Amino acid sequence: MRLLLCLSITWCLHLFTSTGASAEERSINLGELPLLFADDSGISSKSGVTRTIHPAKQSTTPVLQADKFWEGDRVYIHGSVYPDESSGGFRMWYLTRQEAIPNIKDIAVPGFRRNRYDVVLYATSRDGITWEKPVLNLHAFAGSKANNIVFDLHSPSVLLDKHETDPAKRWKMLGYFGGDYYAAVSPDGLKWTSYPDKKPIFPEGDNISLAQDPTTGDYLAYHRLHATIRGTSRRTVWLSRSKDFATWSKAELTFAPDEADDDWITEPKQRTEVNNMSVLPHAAGYLGFPAIFRVTAPDRKNLSPEGKSIPFPKGQSPTDGYIDVQLITSADGLHWQRTEPRVPVIARGAPGGFDAGTILSVSSTAVHVGDETWMYYTGLTTSHGGALPEKRNAIGRAVWRRHGFASLDAKDAIGSVQTIPLHLTSTRLIINAATGKHGLVRIATLEANGSPIPGLSLDESSGLREDATQWEASWKSGATVPTDRPVRILIELKNAKLFSLAAIAGKPS
Structure with a gap:
């Protein structure tokens, strides 16, 4: 990635820092203001996906x-x-x-x-x-x-x-x-x-x-x-x-x-x-x-x-x-x-x-x-x-x-995106994604340390198989995402595009 004119040594070092998780990884609130994927600022790790910028x-x-x-x-x-x-x-x-x-x-x-x-x-x-x-x-x-x-x-x-x-x-x-x-x-x-x-x-x-x-x-x-x-x-x-x-x-x-x-x-x-x-x-x-x-x-x-x-x-x-x-x-x-x-x-x-x-x-x-x-x-x-x-x-x-300013896209091979720790303000986790032919998006919720949460795994995800700007994630177990502690969201994609995440208390607009 080409970088801007570096205004200070600190900034240059910041721009070259990798996305990987660390002991000092920040956590953020996720509510109606969505998490977008135009960069890796909200991502802990990703694989098998490419970023696309979308003109209006x-x-x-x-x-x-x-x-x-x-x-x-x-x-x-x-x-x-x-x-x-x-x-x-x-x-x-x-x-x-x-x-x-x-x-x-x-x-x-x-x-x-x-x-x-x-x-x-x-x-x-x-x-x-x-x-x-x-x-x-x-x-x-x-x-x-x-x-x-x-x-x-x-x-x-x-x-x-x-x-x-x-x-x-x-x-x-x-x-x-x-x-x-x-x-x-x-x-x-x-x-x-x-x-x-x-x-x-x-x-x-x-x-x-x-x-x-x-x-x-x-x-x-x-x-x-x-x-x-x-x-x-x-x-x-x-x-x-x-x-x-x-x-x-x-x-x-x-x-x-x-x-x-x-x-x-x-x-x-x-x-x-x-x-x-x-x-x-x-x-x-x-x-x-x-x-x-x-x-x-x-x-x-x-x-x-x-x-x-x-x-x-x-x-x-x-x-x-x-x-x-x-x-x-x-x-x-x-x-x-x-x-x-x-x-x-x-x-x-x-x-x-x-x-x-x-x-x-x-x-x-x-x-x-x-x-x-x-x-x-x-x-x-x-x-x-x-x-x-x-x-x-x-x-x-x-x-x-x-x-839809940018998306993370996976083709036939499975891709994955894991967020940094999120403090969810609602149990209603809203996914903005589009799937192609035979496409699938699955969601898992993990503890902040990356360990699984029972009932919220990928295998138990109800899965998205269509184009939806405001799809509410759910699991076959009937479990809901925790709001009392930070968690990570893991998104698995195949023939799909991921645009945003949000946690919305009321009905999506």
């Missing part, structure tokens, strides 16, 4: 695009999507940049930060495909509050904080304005207040994505800063942490392009950068979705007919190139490994499509509905540095099998 199926048309006066000519999904707990539908926070709207200085929302006139917008949907833009009557644009405007930051990343005890701060947001990062809180996701005040939480940057440690509740801010990599200044991803959403740690470089990322380069000054990165937690670690930016034409100049350098038109970047999204993994949220091969999991679309030129950004959340997992992304019709009006931004939807 992407929408061929946008699910949301700019069609309101206050949205100008583009919308982005630097923001987040959550299930709506009250209606059963979905809620989206997205972004527009209003700088190209005629007379924007005169009609912008009073009291909002201006600069490039970034505003956060809100939409709802019953099915995740057709989105409505409700009239919220919160902020006046062009003299009218009949719009869906909720706040005033770039790359707004929204978090529903289930660890928060103060109802006024149940929803949290990080975003960017004028060179610095800012925070806000809300009781309902609609009425936002700067937090802890209107001052920046930390300086410098552009794009940002907010995640949360599912165990400690700590806040993780993945934000973009430039770093010198192999002699060249590049966009990279840095991590700042907070326990209270007010005081943040000094940023640490967490993900940067390595030498293999530059293999495509043919001309001087071309380079690979990381435009931004969304991060999703799972039971044993994190998945990262870096937007890999192949800069084909850096530092371009816009020349007048007389040959003089002039500013680029609003909405056009001097840096050109193409972006798609890959998958990386981490056990701790700081040190990352690449998945191989380095295939796009959200790829640029077909020529002429709304996302043909660039995948600019990905939502900071995933939505799990039935047998599917959804993420939303910003698609551009042109390359990053394309010019208006040819350049259009719209929002698309990427769909995987439920938790």
